[in-house]
Amino acid sequence: MKAGMKPRHRRLALAGGAFVALAAMVALVLNAFSSNLVFFYSPSQVLAREAPANRTFRLGGLVQKGSVQRDGITVRFIVTDLAQAVTVSYRGALPDLFREGQGVVAQGRLEGAEFVAREVLAKHDEKYQPPEVAKLLETRR
C-alpha cells in the first residue's frame, strides 16, 4: 500500500492475500457442499433403515395406483419400487405430470413411518421417466 514498498514485498503481499482469500473460499464451498448433498433412496432402502432419519433425501419409485388421497391441502400417496412401499405426504398442488402408476421423485424427510415431501419433482417431458426410477425398475425386473 505504501508507495515505498519494494516490488518483491508487494508481490508477496498480493500472492499471500490471494492465497488466504482462495483458501477461505475453498473452505466455504466444500463445507456448504458436504452439508447440502441430497442422496437418493428407494422404498426398500428406506424400510431397511438405510436412509438417514433426520436429513433431507430423495425418495423415488412409482406412484401406486389408487393410492392418491387428498385431504384438503394435504395429499398422500404411496411410492413403491414393486417390492416395498412408503407413504408420502405433501402439502399443496401436485405437478402437472404427476400420475398414478408413473414414476415420481419426492424430496423431504422421514417423520415416523411417513415421508413428508417438501418437493415433488415436476419433470417436464411426457415421455420422461426419472432416470433414478427407470434404473430402479430395470434392476427389479
Next chain:
Amino acid sequence: MNAALLLALLIALLLGCVPMAGAQLGRPRWMALARPLALALFACVALAFASLAAAFASNDFALRYVAEHSHRALPLVYRLCAVWGGHEGSMLLWTLMLSAWTAAVALGSRALPLPFVARVLAVMGWLAVGFLLFMLLTSDPFERQFPVPAEGLDLNPLLQDPGMVGHPPLLYLGYVGFSVAFAFAVAALIGGRLDAAWARWTRPWTALAWVFLTLGIALGSWWAYAELGWGGWWFWDPVENASFMPWLAGTALIHSLAVTEKRNAFKAWTVLLAILAFALSLMGTFIVRSGVLSSVHAFASDPQRGLFILCFMGLAVGLPLALYAWRAPQLGLGARFALLSRETLLLANNVMLMAATAAVLLGTLYPLVLDALGLGKISVGPPYFETVFVPLMAPLVFLMGVGPLARWKQATLPELAVRLRWAALVAVIAALASRQDLAATLGLLMAAWIVTSMAVDFWHRRGALPRAVAGMMLAHLGVAVFIAGVTLVRSCESEEHLILGTGMGANAAGHRFVFHGVREVDGPNYRAVQAWVEVLRDGRKLADLLPEKRVYTASGATMTEAAIDSHLTGDLYVALGDPLPGNRWLVRAHIKPFVGWIWGGCLLMAAGGLLAASDRRYRVRKPAPSTALADGLPPYSAHEGLK
C-alpha cells in the same frame, strides 16, 4: 441430408484451411479469401435454416424432425419456434448463430490487419466444421421418413410460450458470441501479438455476446417463472447453471479486458479467460445436449452424440490450451501496479467471479461424475448454491462500489475513503431504514452502496462521460436493481394454498381472493378450464386473474397456466391446482413484491453492455502506417503494403 449443409461444411473446411495457411505463409490472396468464405458460410447455413423453417410452416411431416415437434393445429409462430424445439434444430440454430457471428466479424473487421482477420475467421471456420459434422453425422434435422405420418406429435406444451420464442436464440447468440473472443485469443496466440490494441478489438465483441447471454438467461428465468407455475425464477437446475457459468466467466473477461486495454496488464490471464468462457459455453452444450441430464432441455439421450461433443470439446479446448501453455510465457507481465489500485480491485473481481464459477461447476458436475462412475445418485440443491453465493458475491458488490473510483496504477486509501464516505453513510441509513430481516437488510445495503458510490463517481466525472463509462454505470445500476429485487422478493413474498368454491373468498397476506367460478375455454390446440379470481385489498379491487388448466389435444398433456398481474412494486400470481370434491379447487396464490426488478435489473445490465459496446473508441479506423511502426509490430507490418 441437406445440400446447403453439405456445401456449408465444404466452405467451412476451406475457411479453416486456406486463410490460416495464407497467414502462416504470408500469402495475401489466400488470406483475402477469408471474408468471402465467411459470408458464403453464413448464406449456406441460413439457407438450410430457412428450408427447415419452411418445412415447419408447411407441415412437411416427411421430415422426421418436423413430425416429432410440430402439429397442424399448432399456431404458426409456435411452428416456427418448433424449429429449435428439439435437439437437431437447436444444433442448426447454434450453427446459424456461429456463422452469423463469423459473417459479422468478416464485415466488422475491415480496419484490422489482414493476417489477424484471416486467423480469426479460420478458427471460427474450424468451429463451424465441428458443429456441421456433428449435425450431419449424428443429428440431421433433414432426415426423411417413410411412410409420411398424417399428423405430427406436437411441440412440448411447455415450449408453447412467448418466452420460448426469444429465449433460445438470445441464449445461443450469447453462448456462441464468446467464440469471437475465443477466436481472437487463439489468433493472437498463433500470431504472437497480444497488446492493448488486441484488447480494444476484442472488447466490443465480448460485451455484445455478454449482452445477448444476459438477455437470454433473463428471458429463460422469466419463462420458468411464468410457465412452470411454481412462482420461482431460478432453480439452480443444471441446465440453468450451464448458461450461468459462461456468463460468470464472460463477466470476468469483460473486466479483465479493461485492464489489458488500459494498462496492458493481465494479458496471459485475459487470454486464458477468453478460452475458458467459450469452453464453458461448449460444456453447457454438452451438458444440455448429450442427454446426461434429465430435464426439460435434454431431449436427446444418445451416447454417440455425447462422445462426439466430448471429442470435439477436447480438441476445441485442448489445442488452444496447449498453444496457450507454449505461448503465454512470451506475453509478458505488462505495466506494474501498486497493491491498492484499480488493477488489484479488478483482479479481486476476477478471482471472486471465477471462484463462483468453480463453485457452480462443482455443484453441477459432481453428481454427474458420481453417477457416471456408478458411485451413487445424489443431487445438489439450491441450498448449496445459495450458501456459497451470498458470501462470494457480497465482497464483489462491495468492490463494485470502490473499483470505479480507484485510480489506475496507484490509489490511496485516504482519497478513496473521502470519496466513498457519503456512499457508505447513505448505504447504512438505507439498510437501517429498511426494517427487514438480516438478509434483506444486507441486500438493500449492497444495492444502496452501488447506487450511491456510482452517483459519487458520476459527480466526479461531470461533463466527461464516454459511452464505455456510461455503459459500465448503467450495468452496475442494473446489478443494484437486481439485488434489490432478489432480496425484497425473498424476504417479503408469501405463498398460500386456498381451497375455494364458486362465490367463496379467502384472505391471504393482506389480500382477499374471491373465486367467481370456472368455465371451459377452447384454445387453438388445447381445451382449458379457466377460473376467475378477483383480488382485492382493503375492499378495493386490484385485479381479475384468469388462471387456466390446459389439456393439449395432440399429446394429452396437462399444463397449468398461471395468471400474473405485474406492477413495478410487485406481482400477484395465481395458479390453479387440483380439482377437489364439491366443485371446489385448490388455488395457489403468491404475492411477489418487486419480483419484476430481477428482470428489470438484467435489462439494465444488457442496456449498459450495449451502450459500452457502441463506444466510438472501439470503432477502429485503419491505422496510419506510422502507428503500426510506432507500436513495433513486425509480424503484420510486413504485409502492410500488400493490402
